[in-house]
Amino acid sequence: MGVFTTEEIMRTVEMIHKENLDVRTVTLGINLLDCAHHDPHYLQDRIHKKIMEKAKRLVPVCEEVSRRYGIPIVNKRISLSPISQLLEAHDEVAPVSLAKTIDRAAREVNVDFVGGFSALVEKGWTRGARHLIDSLPIILSSTERVCSSVNAASTAAGINVDAVKRLAEAIIETAQLSANHDGFGAAKLVVFANIPADNPFMAGSYLGAGEPECVVNIGVSGPGVVKRALEVQIKSRNMSFTDIAEEIKTTAFRVTRVGELIGREVAERLGVPFGIVDLSLAPTPRVGDSVGEILQVLGIEAIGAPGSTAAIALLNDAVKKGGLFASSSVGGLSGAFIPVSEDAALSEAAGRGDLRLEKLEAMTSVCSVGLDMVAIPGDTDAHTLAAVILDEMSIGVINAKTTACRIIPVPGKQAGEKAVFGGLFGEAYIMPVHRPGASRAFIEFGGRIPAPLRGLKN
Amino acid sequence: MLHELVCIERQGLTKMENLRKKFAVSIMTEDRPGIVASVSGCILEMQGNLAAISQTVVNGYFTIILMAEFPSDVTVEILQKQLLGAGREGEYSVIVREYREPAAKGAEKCHSQHYVLTITGIDTSGLVYQISNNMAKRGVNIVDISGHREGDQIILVAQLVVPEEIDLMCLQDEFAAFGMKKNISVHLQHINIFKETNRI
Numbered sequence: 001m002g003v004f005t006t007e008e009i010m011r012t013v014e015m016i017h018k019e020n021l022d023v024r025t026v027t028l029g030i031n032l033l034d035c036a037h038h039d040p041h042y043l044q045d046r047i048h049k050k051i052m053e054k055a056k057r058l059v060p061v062c063e064e065v066s067r068r069y070g071i072p073i074v075n076k077r078i079s080l081s082p083i084s085q086l087l088e089a090h091d092e093v094a095p096v097s098l099a100k101t102i103d104r105a106a107r108e109v110n111v112d113f114v115g116g117f118s119a120l121v122e123k124g125w126t127r128g129a130r131h132l133i134d135s136l137p138i139i140l141s142s143t144e145r146v147c148s149s150v151n152a153a154s155t156a157a158g159i160n161v162d163a164v165k166r167l168a169e170a171i172i173e174t175a176q177l178s179a180n181h182d183g184f185g186a187a188k189l190v191v192f193a194n195i196p197a198d199n200p201f202m203a204g205s206y207l208g209a210g211e212p213e214c215v216v217n218i219g220v221s222g223p224g225v226v227k228r229a230l231e232v233q234i235k236s237r238n239m240s241f242t243d244i245a246e247e248i249k250t251t252a253f254r255v256t257r258v259g260e261l262i263g264r265e266v267a268e269r270l271g272v273p274f275g276i277v278d279l280s281l282a283p284t285p286r287v288g289d290s291v292g293e294i295l296q297v298l299g300i301e302a303i304g305a306p307g308s309t310a311a312i313a314l315l316n317d318a319v320k321k322g323g324l325f326a327s328s329s330v331g332g333l334s335g336a337f338i339p340v341s342e343d344a345a346l347s348e349a350a351g352r353g354d355l356r357l358e359k360l361e362a363m364t365s366v367c368s369v370g371l372d373m374v375a376i377p378g379d380t381d382a383h384t385l386a387a388v389i390l391d392e393m394s395i396g397v398i399n400a401k402t403t404a405c406r407i408i409p410v411p412g413k414q415a416g417e418k419a420v421f422g423g424l425f426g427e428a429y430i431m432p433v434h435r436p437g438a439s440r441a442f443i444e445f446g447g448r449i450p451a452p453l454r455g456l457k458n
Numbered sequence: 459m460l461h462e463l464v465c466i467e468r469q470g471l472t473k474m475e476n477l478r479k480k481f482a483v484s485i486m487t488e489d490r491p492g493i494v495a496s497v498s499g500c501i502l503e504m505q506g507n508l509a510a511i512s513q514t515v516v517n518g519y520f521t522i523i524l525m526a527e528f529p530s531d532v533t534v535e536i537l538q539k540q541l542l543g544a545g546r547e548g549e550y551s552v553i554v555r556e557y558r559e560p561a562a563k564g565a566e567k568c569h570s571q572h573y574v575l576t577i578t579g580i581d582t583s584g585l586v587y588q589i590s591n592n593m594a595k596r597g598v599n600i601v602d603i604s605g606h607r608e609g610d611q612i613i614l615v616a617q618l619v620v621p622e623e624i625d626l627m628c629l630q631d632e633f634a635a636f637g638m639k640k641n642i643s644v645h646l647q648h649i650n651i652f653k654e655t656n657r658i
Binding site for chain 2: 260
C-alpha cells in the first residue's frame with residue numbers, strides 16, 4: 001500500500017474503530033479580561049457577545065475535521081479567564097446571573113461544557129474570589145454546562161486551609177442542592193493544587209495567565225489502545241518491565257500524534273493558535289476504555305492490591321515519555337487519569353472494597369490528577385472532607401505536581417451504595433471515609449500551611 | 459581514487475545526456491528469485507536507466523512496473539524483445555509503451571486530497587467492482603489498492619485521490635450505508651492520519 005504496509009493501515013484503523021481511540025476534547029480558550037465592567041449588565045452582554053463571536057464555529061469545524069480523519073471528537077468545550085477576576089467590583093449576587101449568561105452562551109454555541117468559573121486563592125482571598133466561591137452551590141446546581149475550579153494550594157504559596165474549609169462546605173452544599181441527581185453538581189467543581197493554565201479537561205479547565213487571546217488545546221484519550229497493545233504483546237512473547245514501558249511509549253506516541261494533528265487543523269480553520277496537546281490517558285465508563293483494565297492486563301488482579309501504585313507509576317511515566325517524543329507542545333495535566341466513576345474497572349474495584357480511598361490517594365501521588373470523581377457518603381462532615389482535600393493538596397504541594405479533588409458526597413447514601421451520574425461521568429460505588437470527624441481539631445487551626453522548601457527554587 | 463570517481467561520474471553524465479526516450483514497462487510472471495536482477499541487467503545492457511520502479515508479489519505472482527530511459531535508437535519492439543529474452547522461454551509477459559506525461563497530474567495536485575479506504579469483513583463477489591465503479595463515476599482516482607483474503611474474510615485497502623469538490627461527508631455516509639448493507643466495515647480517512655500514527 002504505497003508508503004504504508006497494510007498492517008500499519010489496519011493498526012491505525014483498529015485503534016480508532018475497535019479500541020476507542022478518540023480526541024476526548026477540543027477546548028477553545030477565550031480571554032474575557034477585556035470584558036470587565038462595573039455594571040453587571042454590561043459585563044454579561046460583553047461576555048455573551050465575545051463567547052458567541054469566538055466560539056460560534058467551534059462545533060461545526062470540529063465535526064468537519066473529525067469526519068476528514070475519521071477520529072471522533074467526543075467533547076467540544078470552552079475555557080474562560082478566571083471569572084473571579086471579573087467580579088472584583090461586583091456584589092454577591094453578580095456571580096449567579098453571570099453564570100446563567102455563560103451557560104446560555106455555551107448552549108447557543110452547542111459546546112458540552114464551559115470551564116473557568118474559577119478562582120486562584122492559594123495565598124488568600126479577594127472580594128471576587130469570595131463571592132464566586134460562596135455562589136458555587138447555587139451556580140453548579142442550577143446551570144447545565146458551567147464548570148468551576150479553584151486553586152487552593154501551590155508549591156510556591158503553600159495551602160490555604162481556610163479556602164479548603166470553605167470549599168468543603170461548598171461541595172457539600174452543592175451536592176445537597178443536586179440531591180435528585182446523586183449530588184452531581186459537585187462533579188462540576190475541582191479543587192486544585194498547582195492548577196495548570198492550559199488544561200483542556202473539565203471540570204478543571206480555565207484560561208490561565210500568559211495564555212493567548214484565543215487558543216485551541218486538545219485532550220486525547222486512549223486507555224483502550226494501550227490496553228490492547230499490551231494484551232497482544234504479553235500474549236505473544238515474554239516481556240520484561242522495560243519491554244512493557246517501551247510498548248506503552250510507542251502507543252502513547254501514536255495517540256499524541258493524532259491529538260496534535262486534530263488540534264493544529266482545528267486551530268488553523270478557526271484562525272487561532274494551537275496551544276497544547278494534553279496526553280492524559282482519560283478513561284470512559286465503556287468496557288475496554290479503562291485505565292483500571294490496563295492495570296489488570298499488567299497483572300494486578302484486584303485494583304488496589306499491592307503493586308497498584310507501581311503499575312500506575314510505570315504507566316504514567318511511559319505515557320509521558322512517548323507523548324513528549326511525539327509532540328513539542330505537550331501541556332495540561334498529561335498523565336494517566338484514575339477517575340473512579342468514569343472508569344468501569346476502578347468503579348467495580350471500589351464496589352468490591354479492593355480499592356479504598358487511602359490506596360487511591362497513594363496512587364494519585366504518582367499519576368494525574370488526584371481524587372477524581374470519588375463518591376463518598378452524603379453525611380460526611382465538612383471538616384472531614386476538608387481533611388481529605390488537604391491530604392491530596394499536600395501530595396501536590398510537596399511533590400511540585402498538580403493534584404486535585406473532585407469529590408461527590410452523595411446525599412442520602414452510604415458506603416457501598418451506588419451513585420449514578422450518567423454519560424461519561426459514569427457511576428460509582430460510594431467509598432467509605434476512614435474515621436470521619438477524627439481530624440476536626442487539626443482543620444480548626446485554619447490559616448495557611450506554609451510553602452515547602454521545594455517552593456524556594458531560586 | 460578521487461580522480462577515478464570523477465571519471466565514472468563524467469561517463470555517467472555522458473550516458474545520461476544521450477538518453478532521450480522514456481518507456482513504461484510492465485512485466486508479470488510466476489515469482490522466483492532473480493527476476494529483478496534479470497530485468498535490471500537487461501536494461502543496463504541496453505544502456506538504459508531506471509527512473510521509477512514498483513514491484514509486488516500477489517499470491518505467488520510477481521508484477522513489476524517501471525519507467526526507464528534509453529538511447530534514442532531503442533524502440534518499443536526492440537525493448538519488448540530484449541525483456542522477453544531476459545527470462546526463461548515464455549516466462550515473462552511484457553508490455554512496453556512509450557512514456558507520456560499524465561495530463562491530469564497538475565490539476566490533481568491542486569484540487570484533490572488523498573484518502574485511504576479500508577474494507578474488512580466477509581468477502582462477496584463484485585465487492586471491488588462496486589466500490590471502484592462508484593469511484594470512477596465520481597471522478598475519484600484509485601492510485602493504490604491491495605487486499606488479501608483469509609477464509610471468507612477480506613481486508614482491502616485503497617488509496618484514493620478525491621477531488622475537493624466532492625462532499626466528503628456524503629461520500630463517507632454512502633460508504634457506511636454500503637458497509638451496513640453488505641455487513642462489512644468501510645472507513646474513509648484522510649491519509650495524514652496514517653502518516654502521523656506510523657511515521658516519526
